[in-house]
Amino acid sequence: MVLEEYKDFLIAGARGYGSHTENETRYHSFKMALEILSKIPKPEVLELGTCHSFVSGGLPGCDSPDPIYWKPNDPSVWDWGAGAFTLVFGQNNLNLTTVDISREAINVNRVMTESLGINCQSCLADSVHFLGNIYKRYDLIYLDTGYLNQDSIERQLKEATLIVERQLLNPGGMILLDDVKSFSTDLPVGNKLGRSDLSLPYLLTHGFELIFEGFQYLLKIA
Numbered sequence: 001m002v003l004e005e006y007k008d009f010l011i012a013g014a015r016g017y018g019s020h021t022e023n024e025t026r027y028h029s030f031k032m033a034l035e036i037l038s039k040i041p042k043p044e045v046l047e048l049g050t051c052h053s054f055v056s057g058g059l060p061g062c063d064s065p066d067p068i069y070w071k072p073n074d075p076s077v078w079d080w081g082a083g084a085f086t087l088v089f090g091q092n093n094l095n096l097t098t099v100d101i102s103r104e105a106i107n108v109n110r111v112m113t114e115s116l117g118i119n120c121q122s123c124l125a126d127s128v129h130f131l132g133n134i135y136k137r138y139d140l141i142y143l144d145t146g147y148l149n150q151d152s153i154e155r156q157l158k159e160a161t162l163i164v165e166r167q168l169l170n171p172g173g174m175i176l177l178d179d180v181k182s183f184s185t186d187l188p189v190g191n192k193l194g195r196s197d198l199s200l201p202y203l204l205t206h207g208f209e210l211i212f213e214g215f216q217y218l219l220k221i222a
């Protein structure tokens with residue numbers, strides 16, 4: 001499994017974005033998901049919201065589309081604040097599709113994945129439109145579109161509803177939610193579950209069980 005070499009970056013990556021402890025970081029949720037996927041021959045994985053910056057927030061070149069900022073041999077500067085899901089999961093033995101509404105994000109993602117030898121299918125689309133039209137089932141769907149605000153909360157509920165109603169997961173399939181134990185002044189007052197304030201209660205009453213609770217939540221078909 002390709003993960004341990006990125007452990008320290010993943011643990012440090014989301015610090016400051018919420019009140020989670022070290023055992024609740026993306027390293028631990030990524031590890032659990034990858035361990036479950038490793039038991040499936042060539043699992044199908046879908047990422048909604050692409051890894052789209054060459055470097056982390058605060059560094060020169062953050063969110064710039066200029067490939068001059070991409071340092072494939074220096075993972076310490078990759079965008080661990082956002083999670084770098086494509087770059088980590090893409091280096092494991094699985095079929096990965098990543099979807100984003102931004103052409104620039106897709107182009108940046110392609111530069112990074114190609115240079116790392118990652119075979120990833122990228123798709124320029126709105127996540128809700130994509131889920132409403134795809135005829136395929138996945139073993140893991142990662143919900144990570146948009147940022148911490150009301151629009152993203154509402155979109156994530158639509159994404160979750162389509163996954164359930166259109167049965168887009170294989171038996172035992174998983175959904176990974178990012179930024180759950182997170183904080184932003186752009187979130188409505190009283191928000192407790194980041195972008196997942198509406199989708200998590202929906203999923204828990206529509207056949208899913210929670211198997212990891214931290215900065216990210218990992219759910220599995222019960």
Ligand SMILES: C[S@@+](CC[C@H](N)C(=O)[O-])C[C@H]1O[C@@H](n2cnc3c(N)ncnc32)[C@H](O)[C@@H]1O
Nearest residue numbers: 049050051082083084085100101126127145146
């Ligand atoms: C938090 S970033 C994704 C981070 C990435 N998953 C990672 O691990 O580094 C959110 C992304 O969602 C995309 N996005 C926003 N609205 C979207 C939509 N309706 N459909 C698809 N992608 C969307 C943005 O363009 C942005 O690239």
